[in-house]
Amino acid sequence: MNMELSRRGFLKAAGAGVAGTTLGAMGFGEAEAAVLAHVRPFKLTTTVETRNTCPYCSVACGIIMYSKGDLRKGEQADIVHIEGDVDHPTNRGTLCPKGAALKDFVHAPTRLKHPMMRKAGSDRFEQVSWDFALDRIARLMKHDRDANFIAKNAKGVPVNRWTTTGFLAASATTNETAYATYKVVRSTGIVAFDNQARV
Amino acid sequence: MTNAWTDIKNTDLVVVMGGNAAEAHPCGFKWVTEAKANRGAKLIVVDPRYTRTASVSDFYAPIRQGTDISFLNGVIKYCIENNKVQWEYTKAFTNASYIVKDGFSYQDGLFTGYDEEKRDYDRESWDYVIGDDGFAVVDPSLQHPRCVWNLLKEHVAIYTPEFVERVCGTPKAKFLKICEMIAECSTPTKTMTSLYALGWTQHSSGAQNIRAMAMLQLILGNIGVQGGGMNALRGHSNIQGLTDLGLMSNLIPGYLNIPTEMEENFGSYMSTRQFKPLRPGQTSYWQNYKKFFVSFQKAMWGNAAQADNDWAYDYLPKLDVPSYDVLRIFELMNEGRVNGYFCQGFNPLLAFPNRAKITSALSKLKWLVTMDPLETETSRFWENHGEYNDVDTKSIQTEVFQLPTTCFAEEAGSLANSGRWLQWHWAGGTPPGEAQHDTWIMGQIFVRLRELYRKEGGAFPDPIVNLAWDYKDPGEPTPEELAKEINGRAIEDLRDPTDVTKVLVPAGKQVLNFSQLRDDGTTLSGCWIYSGNFNENGNNMARRDNHDPGDTGAYLGWTFAWPLNRRTLYNRASCDVNGKPWDPTRKIIEWDGTKWSGFDVPDIAPNAKPQDVGPFIMNQEGVSRLFTRGLMRDGPFPAHYEPFESPVDNVINPKIRGNPVARVFQNDVSQFGTSAEFPYAATSYRLTEHFHYWTKHNRVNAALQPEFFVEISEELAAEKKIERGGWVRVWSKRGSIKAKALVTKRIRPLMCDGKAVHVVGIPLHWGFIGAAKKGWGPNSLAPFVGDANIETPESKAFLVNIEPTTPPSEVVA
């Protein structure tokens, strides 16, 4: 066996992970032939690899996502497999039962797909367009801010507080999202600003 | 974390208290296993439950939840009494020798200056004696009766092994065995690491739990060294980042502060932020505060922030209370004083304590906007789910928008892990349906709001219409644009102050790191501590060189760690006063007579003489603090207080309930239960198969742990005639839930102050939406009170009652 072959390269060449255990007994060529005869072709051979990190806990294990289709070429890309990144210094390819099931997060039946609105008193969500939702939200914000913004306190000091609308940010978003969020929220004077670090 | 996951392999002793790393952080816990296998390191677990971490420990001791300070103060006392102190480190690198003002004292469970009415202290006396030269007075011999060391000795004197047994329920012999194991790490060549998580933070004295261990680590000389440190394992993948970037009521990115209304102008704001060194020659790095603040204001408001308007100081909101944290805002919401609310990837209906109050509060909103990749209970709080969410839908007048966002697999950007590594990731999948990036949603809301203010005017439009938002597509700033802005750039040519003909950074170019930021408006930077993340060398967070020279676990070529790519904070303290490593086999850096260098980025100026400049460069003292002056609201030393709901009284002073300065809202006082009515000590925890309320949407994890349960001892089950796997009702003063009973040997009754205390464990992963079975979580029962310093809710220690019951109506038994 060519020891230079990387683990993943080997798997691709051998056709399936199960080949490893029978190698010693049968010899490489025979094992390969035997395996190929009854196992479907290795599912990752025509996929595109993308590096990412597990979004759950702050160990932040490295992962490799495999997709049918290349997002960077503007194609529709469907994630078909996610595994640990062996090059990552922290997890060295391992994943826990959460990270190992990440593909099912990506494709969960309860993933949200469309903006929805629930009217006052209603018992259901109704699909709305992004434009409708965003225009309405901006209008609701302005309405509340204009009505309740505290420009100065009793002493006449500018305090620029908006206390009647609040914003909970997410500590699973990226730093870049967080920074953009910070700028928008602070520019309005919102002081009820928090994230999961509090709880 | 002061250190990194990969550094844990260098330790000799791992103490897991206030966490359960084997289950909650499995792939990081692997480094504990490495240390055990390769160095013969030992693992101690102290926890109310015999966790999976405990199952691979060398020594386990039980403890009653909420009493960690007594335990740790007891260990400190043991180390002092048995001369198990890293003396050279303690004398040179802590404030042990500093003389404290005469007024300061501690009596009957309270420090000087307590005002019962205000539930607050006057902290004036909690400070050093300052000499005529303007510096703190010290006594390096530690003989002065008022030096920190002698006050500490006095303070911990009551925490005897007998006291610990009485309060914590930890048998004396087990406690002493742990003391012995920990005390061994007082030599310069043995180190201990502390791994903790929410088991320490979710208490009304949470911050002081962590302080107590930090103090122990300091007197053992374990901060700044390989295999040492205070390692907050942290929860969400970017909880570190969101804190660093200041997405909290009172913060500006990089741990700067939002002004209070007492700070009427920029002058008064800066007057308390001069940070003059308290000892000669010390770095006191916060002296650079103004540079970071002005650079932030330039990133926010560009040309609208000028010297003559105090860098748009008046654009910032000014606080009238310490913070509008989530407990305060839900209190206000419940009073009908909040109209609109955004939840961006947050599920408060299952996360915040006293769910009945959260539901009531959300029902009083005029509008709610949620943004998530998955369904959340919060976005459907108005929907009736029988017993699981029994609301009167019609009467709830809240307009709700549920906005679909992309998930990790469909977006690029960086996350800060617990070791402060900013790791970049790339998008690989097409988002489902119309799901959009959070940056797109924030950009779209902003440009629409700005347009309304431009067209119509309104309340103080200036900070909105003048916000620096010059991204290529204002409707969606790219992650790269944002990361570069966080790093910062020169607005004008930055010239060398010693030779003005030399341009260090031309206008428009990225600064190298925060050392180039200025306070004259010529630089901008969104978050100074991150600066260096994306400079003219490119995106350093995307680096993937996994070599590890010296096999130290530092991995300097892997992504970027803040600050300045430094992997171990305070690493100057890994060397003695002369700059030589305490343990040559565990060298991080070293002084070669002219400069510092080694395997990590030195946490000290490269040419700072070791004898002159202390290692704790962020502190005005240059040393670390065993006594925190007035920096914490509830005392300069950690002291024992019971949780607000406790099975026993505070044995130091039975009149004190909970943390005496923790904020309690009037409405919640009547909602605290007593042990007469609610005899059992409940706690909350997580399971390895689930992550909060996300994985219940995922069929694999939902199958692994399908159903909500509560965990109780065999003794309690026998006492209450509860069957294994039978249905139980668990209730507190605030709510009632049903669950299957998991009867185990992992939880045992504890003997505290002469009485048996039964612990009830409540995991938190179930709700009423998703692939798993419907259930509840501990937040239906937990009390609405937080830590005295940072308002983290006390979700780890409260009182409940329990009885056998019938299944919920929807469940076929």
Ligand code: SF4
């Ligand atoms: S599959 Fe489950 S039991 Fe097996 S190694 Fe992974 S986590 Fe452990």
Ligand code: SF4
């Ligand atoms: S795979 Fe497990 S240990 Fe690794 S980051 Fe994800 S949740 Fe954490």
